[in-house]
Amino acid sequence: MDVFSFYQFDIVGHLISLIGIVVIVIACYFLFKPLNRIRDLCDVGYEEQLRLDKYGQSRRQLANEVRRRKKVGEIPPVYPNGWFVLCESDDIKDGQVRAVDALGEHFVVFRTEKGVASVLDAYCPHLGAHLGIGSRVVGDCIECPFHGWKFRGEDGQCMAIPYSAGKIPQSAKAKSWPCDELNGFILVWYHAEQEEPNWKAPLIPEIAAKKWTYGGRSEYRVNAHIQEIPENGSDIAHLDCLHGPSMLYGSDLKATLNGKRDNRIAPFLKHHWSVIWARDPEEKHVAVSKLHHEIRVFGRLSFISVEVEAKQIGPGLVYLTFTSPLFGRCILFESVTPVEPMVQRVLHRLYAPLMMKGPFGNLIVWGEAIMFERDIVIWNNKTFINKPILVSEDRAINLFRRWFQQFYSENSPLFNFQGKNEIVNW
Ligand code: FES
Numbered sequence: 001m002d003v004f005s006f007y008q009f010d011i012v013g014h015l016i017s018l019i020g021i022v023v024i025v026i027a028c029y030f031l032f033k034p035l036n037r038i039r040d041l042c043d044v045g046y047e048e049q050l051r052l053d054k055y056g057q058s059r060r061q062l063a064n065e066v067r068r069r070k071k072v073g074e075i076p077p078v079y080p081n082g083w084f085v086l087c088e089s090d091d092i093k094d095g096q097v098r099a100v101d102a103l104g105e106h107f108v109v110f111r112t113e114k115g116v117a118s119v120l121d122a123y124c125p126h127l128g129a130h131l132g133i134g135s136r137v138v139g140d141c142i143e144c145p146f147h148g149w150k151f152r153g154e155d156g157q158c159m160a161i162p163y164s165a166g167k168i169p170q171s172a173k174a175k176s177w178p179c180d181e182l183n184g185f186i187l188v189w190y191h192a193e194q195e196e197p198n199w200k201a202p203l204i205p206e207i208a209a210k211k212w213t214y215g216g217r218s219e220y221r222v223n224a225h226i227q228e229i230p231e232n233g234s235d236i237a238h239l240d241c242l243h244g245p246s247m248l249y250g251s252d253l254k255a256t257l258n259g260k261r262d263n264r265i266a267p268f269l270k271h272h273w274s275v276i277w278a279r280d281p282e283e284k285h286v287a288v289s290k291l292h293h294e295i296r297v298f299g300r301l302s303f304i305s306v307e308v309e310a311k312q313i314g315p316g317l318v319y320l321t322f323t324s325p326l327f328g329r330c331i332l333f334e335s336v337t338p339v340e341p342m343v344q345r346v347l348h349r350l351y352a353p354l355m356m357k358g359p360f361g362n363l364i365v366w367g368e369a370i371m372f373e374r375d376i377v378i379w380n381n382k383t384f385i386n387k388p389i390l391v392s393e394d395r396a397i398n399l400f401r402r403w404f405q406q407f408y409s410e411n412s413p414l415f416n417f418q419g420k421n422e423i424v425n426w
């Protein structure tokens with residue numbers, strides 16, 4: 001080998017090593033970066049309509065059309081009483097402000113300069129400016145952008161009117177909403193009778209002690225009544241049918257069905273579930289689904305088994321604790337917040353010990369997301385049946401519906417409370 005070819009060989013070798021390192025770094029970045037999966041109303045559940053469409057409609061046009069034509073059914077009141085997530089803690093830094101519309105209300109959520117989260121009515125009681133748009137935080141107050149009135153986060157009391165020498169009227173007060181911050185969420189208490197909170201969402205000690213930290217999230221908007229989403233936990237019969245086919249099929253139901261029927265793609269992996277749903281005997285606002293989940297190879301050999309405890313806490317929160325001999329314990333929070341009578345914002349947020357983060361954590365968030373998206377396909381297209389025909393194996397659904405009644409009260413708003421039956425276009 002002459003000197004020239006030796007150097008050429010050396011350069012090629014270095015180049016290959018460099019490319020290898022770059023590929024490994026990129027792969028690690030994607031494997032270890034917490035997953036963040038966001039899907040809007042039109043993103044999930046309209047594959048079949050899209051395949052059949054002959055008019056060249058966009059996914060958004062088509063989804064909106066389906067949504068407008070959908071028969072809503074005889075639904076219960078649209079905003080139940082309880083704690084609801086308005087945003088995630090890391091959405092708002094100290095001194096920052098955010099406008100959030102939910103539960104038929106307009107909220108302004110902000111953090112005082114000392115970091116305390118507060119929730120007030122968004123419309124300024126002076127002349128109606130929006131406190132979430134163009135405003136700023138000063139100390140423990142939010143300052144309205146229109147005339148500079150300052151409202152205290154703690155109780156909404158007006159603390160300063162910059163151009164007035166007189167006494168601040170007692171009535172100069174923005175409505176303050178009970179709020180709480182825990183497990184990475186900022187929550188508001190909604191009650192149609194204006195009752196004060198009669199229960200609290202539990203803080204998870206591992207998160208408070210920073211033993212479990214954030215490991216990924218997903219976010220959805222779903223076209224359904226809020227009750228449909230937690231009802232899923234008591235609907236035992238749908239698990240094998242909808243969630244049985246391997247998650248490798250994704251969330252297109254046509255693909256999962258094909259997989260089941262002719263074993264086309266990945267027939268060797270199948271999910272098996274057994275579930276017990278029960279209301280908590282001590283805390284009446286809590287119900288628990290205990291799930292045993294196995295992934296079986298060729299329908300027999302158990303490949304992975306996971307115990308899942310899904311604690312439904314009030315109408316809008318679920319704490320899913322996963323325990324497996326393979327990867328230990330972690331928690332996935334689910335929150336459901338109605339942003340319109342028939343639109344729910346659903347968040348999932350994983351908290352896990354360090355060892356389980358990265359590829360493991362991402363697999364949990366992704367697997368849960370795929371299964372959840374299969375439910376969304378159903379929810380986005382289904383109607384609500386007030387008096388369903390149930391067989392004895394469906395009895396947990398009845399138990400769930402009776403349990404959920406406690407979150408409605410005399411003045412809980414009905415779907416047509418605004419005097420119109422049509423859903424606003426998005
Ligand atoms: S409208 Fe807010 S201070 Fe005037």
Ligand SMILES: [Fe+2]
Nearest residue numbers: 232238243375
């Ligand atoms: Fe489901």
